[in-house]
Amino acid sequence: MENNCLACRAPLGKVMDGxxxxxFGIETPYVIAKCKNCNLEQTIPLPNQGELNELYEQYYNFSGERNTRYTQLRAKFINSFLYRIWLAIDGDISFHLACGTGSLLDVGCNEGRGLEFYKNHGYSAEGLELNSRAAEVARGKGFIVHGSTLEGFTTENKYDVVVLSNVLEHSLNPEDMLRAIYRLLNPNGQVWISCPNSQSWLRSAFGRFWINWHVPFHVVHFSPDTLREVLKKSQFEVVKMRQETPALWVSHTILARLFAKPGQPTRQLRSAVLVATLILLIRGLLFPLLWLGNLIQRGDCMVVVACKM
Ligand SMILES: [Zn+2]
Structure with a gap:
């Protein structure tokens, strides 16, 4: 194996290939490998930051997707009261229902959808976003959005909360990312993290079709143990850790299993009718399974609150 563990430099062992x-239909096959020392799983070959930046520019540029039926329906749904009810049932993995006070920084705030929820629920919310077009949209909603990398970001005013909603698994150096957050937080500050759980039952059931491998964008694949470990190494203590299994992630995994082929974008993932129907069926029929998976730590998403040690 050409790469060593990105956390501890120890050798890696292959756990899944192909x-x-x-x-999106990126053709390269990847391997999932596990560190023989610290058990952290990672994507191999590891892309470098330059390659990742190019990939984000090419595939994560959602302005081309504006005003499609899928995005219009999604926006309508998220702005409706139904969305709150849905989050209460399906699980709130982006802290959209969290209420409180204090200053908050949303890392990777995109177009500011989360910022609106945080502001409406009492927080003084700012964002950090590298995609200039997305940042402009968020600024248009009246938010302060910093265009810097997290590691390069400095501020006089520290934050009470930093949000990493499905961000940490994208980082080539999660420990450095958390250390940077540590420096940005007030003494009683908290980091709120959500990220996929590599111990998910969906990974076991669907193998390489599990939607949260999301190679090559997901560089690291955390389990509850490896996530706790990186938090500890960066001086954070876990206050709360729960698991959720969003019906959207289950339906995307099923659609990937049915339709995904190497080198071809999976259009069905963006079909509003197909995705909505599957989500309702899954939530309605499989709820005991989703609930049980979360209970035994095999849910698809970890939702964590950690404070400075
Ligand atoms: Zn390691």
Missing amino acids: VFDTR
Whole structure:
């Protein structure tokens, strides 16, 4: 194996090969490997930051997707009261229902959808976003959005909360990312993290079609143990850790299993009718399974609150 563990430099052992991008159709096959020392799982070959930046520019540039039926329906749903009810049932993995006070920084705030929820629920919310077009949209909603990398970001005013909603698994150096957050937080500050759980039952059931491999964008694949470990190494203590299994992630995994082929974008993932129907069926029929998976630590998403040690 050409790479060593990105956290501890120890050798890696292969756990799954032939993993491919099931969303956009990037042709390269990847391997999932596990560190023989610290058990952290990672995507191999590890892309470097330059390659990742190019991939984000090419595939994560959602302005081309504006005003499609899928995005219009999604926006309508998120702005409706139904969305709150849905989050209460399906699980709130982006802290959209969290209420409180204090200053908050949303890392990777995109177009500011989360910022609106945080502001409406009492927080003084700012964002950090590298994609200039997305940052402009968020600024248009009246938010302060910093265009810097987290590691390069400095501020006089520290934050009470930093949000990493599905961000940490994208980082080539999660420990450095958390250390940077540590410096940005007030003494009683908290980091709120959500990220996929590599111990998910969906990973076991669907293998390389699990939607949250999301290679090559997901560089690291955390389990509850490896996530706790990186938090501890960066001087954070876990206050709360729960698991959720969003019906959207289950339906995307099923659609990937049915339709994804290497080198081809999976259009079905963006079909509003197909996705909505599957989500309702899954939530309605499989709820005991989703609930049980979360209970035994095999849910699909970890939702964590950690404070400074
Ligand atoms: Zn390691």
